[in-house]
Amino acid sequence: MVVAKIIFVANLIVLIAFFGTMPVFIKIQGAFNYYFDYTAALLENESGQVYDFIVVGSGSAGAVLANRLSKNNKVLVLEAGGDPLFYNYIPMLSNAMFGRPEVDWLYKTEPQKFSGKSFVNQQFPWPRGKLVGGSSNLNYQVYMRGNPNCYDNWANSTGDPTWKYDNVLPYFKKSLDYHGQFAENKEHYGESAYGFLHVEKRKWVPPLHQTFLDAGKELGYDEVDVNGPQRVGFGPIEVTQKNGERFGTFSAFIKNNLRGKFNLVISRYSHATKLKLDKSGRAVGVWYDRHGVRKFASASKEIIVSGGAIGSPQLLMLSGIGPKKHLESIGV
Numbered sequence: 277m278v279v280a281k282i283i284f285v286a287n288l289i290v291l292i293a294f295f296g297t298m299p300v301f302i303k304i305q306g307a308f309n310y311y312f313d314y315t316a317a318l319l320e321n322e323s324g325q326v327y328d329f330i331v332v333g334s335g336s337a338g339a340v341l342a343n344r345l346s347k348n349n350k351v352l353v354l355e356a357g358g359d360p361l362f363y364n365y366i367p368m369l370s371n372a373m374f375g376r377p378e379v380d381w382l383y384k385t386e387p388q389k390f391s392g393k394s395f396v397n398q399q400f401p402w403p404r405g406k407l408v409g410g411s412s413n414l415n416y417q418v419y420m421r422g423n424p425n426c427y428d429n430w431a432n433s434t435g436d437p438t439w440k441y442d443n444v445l446p447y448f449k450k451s452l453d454y455h456g457q458f459a460e461n462k463e464h465y466g467e468s469a470y471g472f473l474h475v476e477k478r479k480w481v482p483p484l485h486q487t488f489l490d491a492g493k494e495l496g497y498d499e500v501d502v503n504g505p506q507r508v509g510f511g512p513i514e515v516t517q518k519n520g521e522r523f524g525t526f527s528a529f530i531k532n533n534l535r536g537k538f539n540l541v542i543s544r545y546s547h548a549t550k551l552k553l554d555k556s557g558r559a560v561g562v563w564y565d566r567h568g569v570r571k572f573a574s575a576s577k578e579i580i581v582s583g584g585a586i587g588s589p590q591l592l593m594l595s596g597i598g599p600k601k602h603l604e605s606i607g608v
């Protein structure tokens with residue numbers, strides 16, 4: 277009994293020390309990364325360079341594009357944040373990373389009238405990752421492809437059959453290194469180690485997990501693979517982790533693929549502020565701020581804006597692409 281008490285108190289002290297010192301370590305590592313990059317930037321002569329492609333934002337989308345395009349092209353990635361911090365790799369700490377300027381854009385919603393009463397000014401925080409790998413460093417890591425019917429509906433409503441689920445399925449498989457519990461379904465998951473994004477069964481499941489699955493069965497639903505050919509049902513989730521560690525797009529598509537890739541330049545702490553358009557309205561260059569210095573780079577092929585649901589439209593609007601009246605009213 278005494279031993280159990282000692283172990284309990286010791287664990288408690290370790291936990292308190294871990295969480296108590298976390299903000300300090302985040303600040304220290306964030307500052308170290310920033311100033312390391314600041315010094316490196318002094319030695320680089322990146323401004324005015326011409327690349328084949330420029331990718332703005334290296335989040336879930338941008339990291340994949342940077343990886344694929346740099347196979348045969350010279351690619352510049354402009355990312356407003358730095359590399360993920362130690363704590364970003366710990367799956368359970370997603371929420372603890374929200375609201376930290378080293379990794380989050382600190383967006384807030386408009387003040388709400390009827391909700392958000394526990395927040396200052398009734399404004400909800402709206403976490404978005406500001407680092408290489410973007411929001412995949414803060415998210416809950418659930419690997420969820422979505423319902424095939426949604427893709428088929430997009431194909432119907434856009435008139436573009438490439439959106440059909442059967443047409444996007446090969447790309448899901450191509451991106452995946454699947455180690456989950458439905459591995460025998462090769463048609464749906466491909467071979468393991470086929471792609472880079474490691475997906476696995478959760479290493480730790482909450483005690484109520486099985487109770488929820490049993491409850492579903494009791495109601496007459498089957499236990500299903502939520503990413504498989506879908507039926508209505510209940511099923512276990514799988515996660516973008518490797519051996520229990522967060523495996524976001526930084527780990528999957530950038531960190532483990534940089535060796536020997538001299539044609540992929542990742543410019544960290546580089547905030548794109550405006551696109552340069554030629555006379556025909558085609559984007560040919562990007563102005564960006566890095567450590568307080570205004571820089572410019574141009575692309576001979578394409579500029580891809582993958583700054584996320586907030587960053588992309590913002591950059592387009594700053595470049596004069598968007599609702600005319602609104603842009604005029606703020607002097608763009």
Ligand SMILES: Cc1cc2nc3c(=O)[nH]c(=O)nc-3n(C[C@H](O)[C@H](O)[C@H](O)COP(=O)(O)OP(=O)(O)OC[C@H]3O[C@@H](n4cnc5c(N)ncnc54)[C@H](O)[C@@H]3O)c2cc1C
Binds near residue numbers: 419591
């Ligand atoms: C709390 C939370 C939990 C989530 N949980 C899940 C989940 O469990 N499963 C799931 O599938 N999805 C989840 N999501 C959603 C998922 O993470 C996002 O949909 C996805 O990461 C978006 O990818 P993105 O590339 O569009 O944008 P992001 O990943 O946000 O990347 C945008 C990148 O662009 C950079 N950027 C923006 N503007 C500029 C600029 N002007 N110049 C330079 N760089 C710029 C940003 O710093 C960022 O790195 C979650 C999201 C959040 C916030």
